[in-house]
Amino acid sequence: MTQTAVHFGAGNIGRGFIGLALHEAGYDLVFSDVNAELVDALNAADSYAVHEVGAEARTHTVDRFRAVNSATNEADAVAAVAGADIATCAVGAGVLKFIAPVIREGLRERAADAPKLVVLACENAINATDTLRDFVLDGAPELADRAIFANTAVDRIIPAVHAEGLDVVVEDFSEWAIERGPFAGAEPSIPDAHFVDDLAPYIRRKLFTVNTGHATAAYWGSLAGEESIASALGNAKVREEVDAVLAETSELLIAQFGFGKDEHAAYVARTIQRFENPELPDTPTRIGRQPLRKLSRHERFIEPAFDLATRGLEHGALLRAVGAALQFRSDDDEQSQELGRLLETLEPEQVVAQVMGVEPGEVLHDELVEVVRGVDEA
Numbered sequence: 001m002t003q004t005a006v007h008f009g010a011g012n013i014g015r016g017f018i019g020l021a022l023h024e025a026g027y028d029l030v031f032s033d034v035n036a037e038l039v040d041a042l043n044a045a046d047s048y049a050v051h052e053v054g055a056e057a058r059t060h061t062v063d064r065f066r067a068v069n070s071a072t073n074e075a076d077a078v079a080a081v082a083g084a085d086i087a088t089c090a091v092g093a094g095v096l097k098f099i100a101p102v103i104r105e106g107l108r109e110r111a112a113d114a115p116k117l118v119v120l121a122c123e124n125a126i127n128a129t130d131t132l133r134d135f136v137l138d139g140a141p142e143l144a145d146r147a148i149f150a151n152t153a154v155d156r157i158i159p160a161v162h163a164e165g166l167d168v169v170v171e172d173f174s175e176w177a178i179e180r181g182p183f184a185g186a187e188p189s190i191p192d193a194h195f196v197d198d199l200a201p202y203i204r205r206k207l208f209t210v211n212t213g214h215a216t217a218a219y220w221g222s223l224a225g226e227e228s229i230a231s232a233l234g235n236a237k238v239r240e241e242v243d244a245v246l247a248e249t250s251e252l253l254i255a256q257f258g259f260g261k262d263e264h265a266a267y268v269a270r271t272i273q274r275f276e277n278p279e280l281p282d283t284p285t286r287i288g289r290q291p292l293r294k295l296s297r298h299e300r301f302i303e304p305a306f307d308l309a310t311r312g313l314e315h316g317a318l319l320r321a322v323g324a325a326l327q328f329r330s331d332d333d334e335q336s337q338e339l340g341r342l343l344e345t346l347e348p349e350q351v352v353a354q355v356m357g358v359e360p361g362e363v364l365h366d367e368l369v370e371v372v373r374g375v376d377e378a
């Protein structure tokens with residue numbers, strides 16, 4: 001019998017990676033989104049294309065999908081979850097709380113004898129599925145045994161490309177790691193994903209290499225007036241800062257997880273090559289989006305800087321990158337505007353506590369206050 005997957009968030013990663021991977025695994029897809037134009041376009045189309053660019057360029061076609069608008073037709077989205085085998089999402093970590101009620105009601109409506117729903121959050125955040133699970137089960141703990149919640153790490157650079165309708169341009173690299181434990185030996189078959197016993201090394205290596213390096217290139221690149229990530233990497237000052245943050249996070253990741261030095265150096269070199277892909281139309285504006293999220297405690301700058309400081313290791317380049325991030329402004333990015341207002345109205349100590357989640361007396365606090373003060377005075 002055909003299996004069905006509901007995917008929340010039919011955006012770049014939704015169409016260009018998770019939707020594609022589930023399609024290639026044989027699932028029929030239901031995209032759930034709140035963007036009416038996108039939902040209508042998906043329902044009007046028979047298929048869309050995923051163009052991989054890079055050394056191994058090729059095009060995939062995704063079909064056998066429909067879309068529901070969970071903002072205007074929540075009952076349809078709930079029914080889709082109730083009848084699905086897998087529910088995935090790529091909506092942004094801050095949106096998990098808004099999709100949770102739909103999944104909760106879907107679990108409630110699920111037939112008593114149905115197999116458990118596999119729930120996988122595919123966001124750039126540590127243990128995003130656990131966060132989603134806590135929202136889903138809030139006030140409804142009895143639904144816990146109707147689902148399998150597994151954390152994942154997803155990696156594929158997908159810029160926002162609106163020119164060709166639903167088609168997506170993606171890099172020719174991807175990795176989707178899913179924790180194995182919650183499946184108790186009955187993992188679903190998804191050829192483009194791999195199951196791992198311990199997700200921590202995968203998600204932390206990804207976030208603190210790909211995303212730390214990416215954000216560093218975006219914030220320094222933006223200050224340097226670079227319009228693409230590839231050109232930012234070609235700017236000597238930006239490249240120096242990217243290399244410096246990755247040297248710091250490399251030391252941490254090797255110390256924390258025991259990666260071999262050569263193995264990790266190869267991972268970093270490949271990451272830089274991915275950023276430099278000239279066929280990927282990616283921008284500092286997309287990579288720098290939502291700086292308040294990116295400056296929060298367990299995100300790509302503060303978490304590794306905190307862990308390095310705790311170990312007495314060098315973290316100056318991460319602090320400089322925080323300084324660059326504090327200066328990021330984009331008319332299209334509400335968080336960057338809010339960041340500007342916070343810097344104008346709060347004392348540096350309040351910025352560090354409220355935005356970065358580091359309290360007085362904690363390691364890194366005083367250094368971060370100096371970084372904020374330096375930006376205020378500039």
Ligand SMILES: NC(=O)c1ccc[n+]([C@@H]2O[C@H](COP(=O)([O-])OP(=O)(O)OC[C@H]3O[C@@H](n4cnc5c(N)ncnc54)[C@H](O)[C@@H]3O)[C@@H](O)[C@H]2O)c1
Nearest residue numbers: 009010011012013033034035090091092098123124157158
């Ligand atoms: N693009 C990438 O390169 C990439 C790679 C790995 C991980 N990610 C992560 O994937 C997530 C999505 O990123 P993206 O680049 O695809 O963003 P995107 O903006 O292209 O897509 C997000 C989609 O979620 C939809 N959405 C918002 N609120 C919703 C709701 N309540 N219910 C259903 N849908 C909703 C939006 O309308 C949009 O279509 C983020 O967490 C991001 O960090 C992105």
Ligand SMILES: O=P(O)(O)OC[C@@H](O)[C@@H](O)[C@H](O)[C@H](O)CO
Nearest residue numbers: 124154155156157158211214287
């Ligand atoms: O999606 P964000 O905003 O957390 O980060 C922006 C990019 O760094 C990110 O989308 C990468 O392209 C992606 O994480 C690569 O796997």
